[in-house]
Amino acid sequence: MSAMRVDAKVVMLGKESVGKTSLVERYVHHRFLVGPYQNTIGAAFVAKPIQVGEKVITLGIWDTAGSERYEAMSRIYYRGARAAIVCYDLTDSSSFQRARFWVKELQNCEEFCKIYLCGTKNDLIMADRSVRQIDYHDAQDFAEEIGARHFETSSKTGSNVDELFQAIAEDYNDTAFQYMTEDTGVDLGQRKDSYFYSCCHNN
């Protein structure tokens, strides 16, 4: 146990049961839990260090509950986030509608939060193409339109999961470096922390 020192806040958003928790579980613990689906209550936080070039960046990942019950509360989870993984289930078109909702919400409230659009449960598509409800290109077009990066992942097989988080860490690293050299006064939720962290490491 050590004190939490987080560089970049990452928030998982999306309709319930799209697979947010599974994605975190796969990335952090390299496993896929089978068994009855347990919806997240409120939100869960986990810090995960990740190697980017020479550096180690700690992602503070907020896995939020998809239930509408917590919608009014969601700001506390995404505020100041540097990256948002907006998830939708490739086999459930209603979950894509919900993803659009979250994108709008982020665009309105968190202009510095980079969006990663993530289609989940790709293994189901691999097993049976007919279950796909969200066309790859439609999602890709939407991602371009909103300036987001787009991934299709499977937490079951692990496909594309590490790539997703690696991209987040690298993007963060690039922009953080930019901010440090420019030293602008942009108000970013985690700015103080990241500076503090960088100082500790450089000295």
Add this chain to the structure above:
Amino acid sequence: MDGEGQRATVAWETGTLAPVDRLRTERADSPTPGLVEGTEPGAGGKSAMFVHAQSFEDLTAEAEEEALRGAELDKSEEDCTEELKALEEQHNNDFSSDGRAKEEDVSSEAWRSHRKHVFVLSEAGKPIYTRYGTEEALSSTMGVMMALVSFVEAEKNIIRSIHADGCKVVFLTKSPLVLVGVSRTCQSDRELLRELQYIYYQIVSLLTLTQLNHIFQHKQNYDLRRLLAGSEYLTDNLLRRLDRDPGLLLSAVTCLPLASSARDVVSSSLQAAKAKSLVFSILLAGDRLVTLVRKKDQVLHHMDLHLVFNLVGSSSSFREGEGWTPICLPKFNTAGFFHAHISYLEPASELCLILVSTDREDFFNMSDCKRRFLERLSKRSAYQTLKDALKCPSYSVAQVGIPELRHFLYKSKSSGLYTSPEFPVVYESDEEQERLMGLYQDLHSCLHHPTRPLRSFYRCSETENLLAWVTSGFELYLCFSPLATKALAVSAVNKLLKWIRKEEDRLFILSPLTY
């Protein structure tokens, strides 16, 4: 403590189950094992952790007042029998259309024969929850239930219960919700009402009453299942607990047996890890309390604590990382949310720490409190003692050394804590445990009868002999083998109280702390 116990025998050998009011004495020089509230074995110090005097009566009073206002119940009950028939027929006519997990054909005999059904609906008659089957399949049944409630209300009455055909139907109207219990058990209306209240508070704890009212004021026809989606299993689990957990029956909480020196270290480590917004720090081992530290002047209601137990115990979602969730503690305040930091001390550990904060922005502060607590605790040997205590079974009734005694429940009223041994082999199976709980429930009903409460009660049966006894200080339920006699049972009380007094340091939290 020993001396005390010895002197106690003098008073006890001669006395039977006589009223004990005249035995009022201070704990310090009590000649008896404190029969008066505050001096009984397990009584906490001056500052109890829980809302004081939350007796069973306090809990149900609210519901009963409501019922009383609705006088002339008999008449309404008569009027209702027709409706009840309709309701039963309705069950036959409802068909479940889709095939989700909870699927059970609501027209089947199996569905009808469940021992206890619970339904929650809105005042507009919209289904919100059913214990068995799906809400959709039952929407017309719930409509009939609501029609019943409003039919009676129109006459300025309140419907309380209907008895028919070995089946009790109990209604609890808690605007904007209506709760209905249908039971084939022999529990009293009162017990059933109390269970419905628990379910009501379970829902409030997820949404707050303020939000509930707000929603239904704006849209009477709102489908609350939208907001409760994914929480059904919490209610399912709570109902299971109500059948099985003595704590819910006794309105009390049980502690992990632990050497008081170790518990004190754990408590003071928690006490030291404080923060401005922190109201309660609770350390659980499964369903048992290890310790609870609270803000001065703030007390927790055991019902709220049971809701927290249920939340934590029902979900593996807190297993990974650190949970941060809004939670309303309805007995504390139905209007607002607290924010709970929930995490296990170690990945596979049973030890779960819950830090209840008033500030939803305070996650990292709470996280830091946990870190400080762990840091402090893990340096001390008490942590190992605690972990060892988790490994061994709590205690067996044989340790008490009373022949023919199989099991017991003992609740100290002033501390709101209870203790009971492991179930012996005879009650190893789930069915047997539930049957024993049913027997305890019966005894509990007798002791807490609204008009004719009993102080003590002895009952023989083919399978076991039971003795229940209540004083102003404690409640005690004993289960003996059928070989035991009444005389033996009565003398066992004394012996057991002495044993609990001797062990109270370990079984109870005698000196609860505040920040």
